[in-house]
Amino acid sequence: xxxxxxxxxxxxxxxxxxxxxxxxxxxxxxxxxxxxxxxxxxxxxxxxxxxxxxxxxxxxxxxxxxxxxxxxxxxxxxxxxxxxxxxxxxxxxxxxxxxxxxxxxxxxxxxxxxxxxxxxxxxxxxxxxxxxxxxxxxxxxxxxxxxxxxxxxxxxxxxxxxxxxxxxxxxxxxxxxxxxxxxxxxxxxxxxxxxxxxxxxxxxxxxxxxxxxxxxxxxxxxxxxxxxxxxxxxxxxxxxxxxxxxxxxxxxxxxxxxxxxxxxxxxxxxxxxxxxxxxxxxxxxxxxxxxxxxxxxxxxxxxxxxxxxxxxxxxxxxxxxxxxxxxxxxxxxxxxxxxxxxxxxxxxxxxxxxxxxxxxxxxxxxxxxxxxxxxxxxxxxxxxxxxxxxxxxxxxxxxxxxxxxxxxxxxxxxxxxxxxxxxxxxxxxxxxxxxxxxxxxxxxxxxxxxxxxxxxxxxxxxxxxxxxxxxxxxxxxxxxxxxxxxxxxxxxxxxxxxxxxxxxxxxxxxxxxxxxxxxxxxxxxxxxxxxxxxxxxxxxxxxxxxxxxxxxxxxxxxxxxxxxxxxxxxxxxxxxxxxxxxxxxxxxxxxxxxxxxxxxxxxxxxxxxxxxxxxxxxxxxxxxxxxxxxxxxxxxxxxxxxxxxxxxxxxxxxxxxxxxxxxxxxxxxxxxxxxxxxxxxxxxxxxxxxxxxxxxxxxxxxxxxxxxxxxxxxxxxxxxxxxxxxxxxxx
Numbered sequence: 001x002x003x004x005x006x007x008x009x010x011x012x013x014x015x016x017x018x019x020x021x022x023x024x025x026x027x028x029x030x031x032x033x034x035x036x037x038x039x040x041x042x043x044x045x046x047x048x049x050x051x052x053x054x055x056x057x058x059x060x061x062x063x064x065x066x067x068x069x070x071x072x073x074x075x076x077x078x079x080x081x082x083x084x085x086x087x088x089x090x091x092x093x094x095x096x097x098x099x100x101x102x103x104x105x106x107x108x109x110x111x112x113x114x115x116x117x118x119x120x121x122x123x124x125x126x127x128x129x130x131x132x133x134x135x136x137x138x139x140x141x142x143x144x145x146x147x148x149x150x151x152x153x154x155x156x157x158x159x160x161x162x163x164x165x166x167x168x169x170x171x172x173x174x175x176x177x178x179x180x181x182x183x184x185x186x187x188x189x190x191x192x193x194x195x196x197x198x199x200x201x202x203x204x205x206x207x208x209x210x211x212x213x214x215x216x217x218x219x220x221x222x223x224x225x226x227x228x229x230x231x232x233x234x235x236x237x238x239x240x241x242x243x244x245x246x247x248x249x250x251x252x253x254x255x256x257x258x259x260x261x262x263x264x265x266x267x268x269x270x271x272x273x274x275x276x277x278x279x280x281x282x283x284x285x286x287x288x289x290x291x292x293x294x295x296x297x298x299x300x301x302x303x304x305x306x307x308x309x310x311x312x313x314x315x316x317x318x319x320x321x322x323x324x325x326x327x328x329x330x331x332x333x334x335x336x337x338x339x340x341x342x343x344x345x346x347x348x349x350x351x352x353x354x355x356x357x358x359x360x361x362x363x364x365x366x367x368x369x370x371x372x373x374x375x376x377x378x379x380x381x382x383x384x385x386x387x388x389x390x391x392x393x394x395x396x397x398x399x400x401x402x403x404x405x406x407x408x409x410x411x412x413x414x415x416x417x418x419x420x421x422x423x424x425x426x427x428x429x430x431x432x433x434x435x436x437x438x439x440x441x442x443x444x445x446x447x448x449x450x451x452x453x454x455x456x457x458x459x460x461x462x463x464x465x466x467x468x469x470x471x472x473x474x475x476x477x478x479x480x481x482x483x484x485x486x487x488x489x490x491x492x493x494x495x496x497x498x499x500x501x502x503x504x505x506x507x508x509x510x511x512x513x514x515x516x517x518x519x520x521x522x523x524x525x526x527x528x529x530x531x532x533x534x535x536x537x538x539x540x541x542x543x544x545x546x547x548x549x550x551x552x553x554x555x556x557x558x559x560x561x562x563x564x565x566x567x568x569x570x571x572x573x574x575x576x577x578x579x580x581x582x583x584x585x586x587x588x589x590x591x592x593x594x595x596x597x598x599x600x601x602x603x604x605x606x607x608x609x610x611x612x613x614x615x616x617x618x619x620x621x622x623x624x625x626x627x628x629x630x631x632x633x634x635x636x637x638x639x640x641x642x643x644x645x646x647x648x649x650x651x652x653x654x655x656x657x658x659x660x661x662x663x664x665x666x667x668x669x670x671x672x673x674x675x676x677x678x679x680x681x682x683x684x685x686x687x688x689x690x691x692x693x694x695x696x697x698x699x700x701x702x703x704x705x706x707x708x709x710x711x712x713x714x715x716x717x718x719x720x721x722x723x724x725x726x727x728x729x730x731x
Contacts, residue, residue: 004720007224007228008722009726012229029096031279034160036075036159037056039332043259044074044075046074049071052071056153060153065647068120068124069120070626072119077595079158082169085106086167087103087168087537088167088168089148090171091172093133093181094592096483098314102166104115121445124150125149127147135175141229146174149171149173151171151172151184154307155307157280160276160279173185179588183488187491190491190495191494193494193495194214195499197395201505202520203355204522208355209353210354212354213310213352213354214304215349216343216349216486216490217299217308218347219286219344219345219348221296221345222319222331223294223343224325224731225327225328225708226731227323227328234614237609238608239607240333240336241401241725242336243611243614244615244707244708245723245724247724250725251728252293252341257291257292257295262289266460268326269328270296272325274298276328277315281322282305283301285299292337294731297467302348305486309485313485313486323679330510332483334399334401335402337727344402346726347480349489359371359375360474361378361472374522376470378529380537383468384536387413387556387557390413391479391565392565392567394477397562399479399562399605402481409479410558413468413479414468416469418539422537428523428530428658477489477493480671495577495583499580507528508525535554535555559617562688563597563600563688563689564673566688567685569589569596597684600688600692603678604691604692605675608699615668616665619707622709622710622720623657623660623713624661630657656713660706660713661710667702667703673699675695677694678691
């Protein structure tokens with residue numbers, strides 16, 4: 001019988017064109033057509049309802065339930081005009097994926113009359129079953145009640161799947177007793193904390209600023225492979241990554257894939273998912289080949305953080321769904337293939353005022369440059385002071401495979417700012433002391449713009465090895481993993497800056513109360529912060545061993561594994577940080593720590609199980625079959641009286657295969673025993689550490705070594721699993 005591997009290759013060569021796609025010629029003609037935008041709301045809502053919705057979105061004020069009835073009626077009218085029959089509260093639980101429960105507009109009145117109905121109460125709140133979502137011990141299985149609550153700041157949209165259309169209402173998700181059970185609610189709290197702290201500091205420079213909004217532009221990296229090939233790899237199906245696979249002769253060493261010509265089949269898929277994204281208001285701007293073979297990237301125009309997070313979560317769903325039309329599979333795992341680059345999700349973050357100023361872009365006057373320096377240095381200080389918590393925000397089993405490899409930043413959190421801004425900070429901190437005199441006035445009168453080049457975007461270099469790099473008018477958090485929900489690192493980043501800015505205002509006000517001029521006080525605190533945080537600045541190669549040694553000297557944390565990195569979330573420092581900024585309670589932090597540890601355990605456990613299953617049911621039988629072929633060959637040559645030298649090579653190959661079979665089989669058994677011991681551990685943290693050290697680190701690479709050697713030795717026609725050269729290069 002033809003193996004699935006060779007059938008997949010045969011089908012690919014005979015039908016590789018995939019799903020043809022004829023898309024819209026103008027993006028503007030379809031952009032946002034499935035979104036209940038303010039423009040659409042103006043058409044379907046009364047003046048009262050529209051003004052209430054507008055005030056809620058821009059001012060964060062609650063919508064009266066009576067007005068909610070008008071909004072829900074307008075939403076239903078708009079949705080039904082587009083063929084929608086069902087609605088759902090769309091939310092982001094702590095599973096890492098989005099969630100939805102569909103209900104129809106259809107209902108029956110007490111007299112038996114069937115009607116279509118969608119009232120304000122249903123719009124504002126629903127009760128999904130909370131018992132089956134991760135809660136970290138906040139809710140017992142028998143305590144199922146939880147609530148989704150409408151988030152007006154993110155517009156409703158219509159999801160068009162097959163022949164069905166569903167109205168999706170973006171919501172937050174909380175337990176019956178009020179604890180946060182999703183990614184969105186704490187993000188909204190963190191953004192509000194940042195808004196308050198940032199406005200207070202902005203008012204030193206401009207009293208007209210009343211709101212500061214964090215912005216985000218994510219870059220989504222992903223792999224694309226043939227669906228049939230994917231289905232032949234149980235490890236990809238179960239864990240999202242290949243646990244076995246010898247590197248192909250050609251990988252990414254020629255550097256010919258990066259920014260190369262996009263393969264036609266993938267190009268058709270890209271255009272298809274982009275069109276779906278445009279309809280949903282996702283402002284995709286960029287597409288290109290990434291460094292690794294079969295790896296690609298897309299990126300949107302910057303948006304407010306909360307909307308950008310929703311759009312990224314939504315896009316990942318859209319990409320996977322659209323790929324099936326093209327008989328392709330999207331791999332979002334951080335490291336689906338060993339030996340080549342993994343995938344990240346670079347979070348490009350900045351802040352903007354309601355007066356139209358990007359707070360991380362230098363101005364053209366000493367005053368505006370001082371405001372830029374204030375927020376620039378406060379960001380560096382926040383990263384320095386809370387590096388361990390920022391590291392925890394991007395910790396996951398998948399990202400552990402990627403961080404510190406040759407394409408991703410190390411687990412050491414550092415900040416790259418470039419030579420020009422390094423010189424600016426050095427100039428500012430040159431004179432540090434407790435005495436204030438006319439020299440401070442002189443510094444303030446300097447046009448710092450001379451030190452900060454006008455075309456900063458072109459004069460600030462990029463450092464691909466830095467986890468947190470300044471790139472002209474924003475910071476790029478490069479260490480975020482490709483499967484991550486952006487909300488988690490964004491919640492942490494905005495919270496730590498909110499806290500740092502709050503302390504900055506206290507420090508400045510203290511000096512002002514002592515009689516110092518406002519600008520001099522600001523400059524003095526900036527100097528102090530530069531000195532206190534400069535050890536987190538690093539301009540060199542983050543991949544190098546020298547940096548690891550230097551970081552250790554500086555006292556920077558280097559925590560390469562998730563179970564230990566997550567400890568930072570439950571320190572007294574972290575609890576005070578989040579509680580004082582009204583983002584997480586102590587209980588919620590403990591719960592999230594538990595959830596992330598459980599998630600790590602389960603993912604490593606799944607990888608260990610599929611590794612054992614593949615070794616015993618796919619790898620070893622194929623190797624033994626080929627082993628028998630060699631034995632038959634050698635025996636036959638012996639029987640006809642040929643000299644031993646004529647079958648010496650066969651014998652040598654047979655000995656190697658037999659050794660690798662024995663080693664792989666023995667280690668799989670030991671790994672299974674180790675896994676059973678880990679499963680007996682009741683403390684989740686101890687179990688996660690045990691799975692990391694006693695299972696993953698002790699056996700994964702060793703088993704893989706012997707299996708990958710077998711792949712090289714066993715006859716190709718006997719090997720059941722698609723090889724790297726086929727998965728990465730055949731489309």
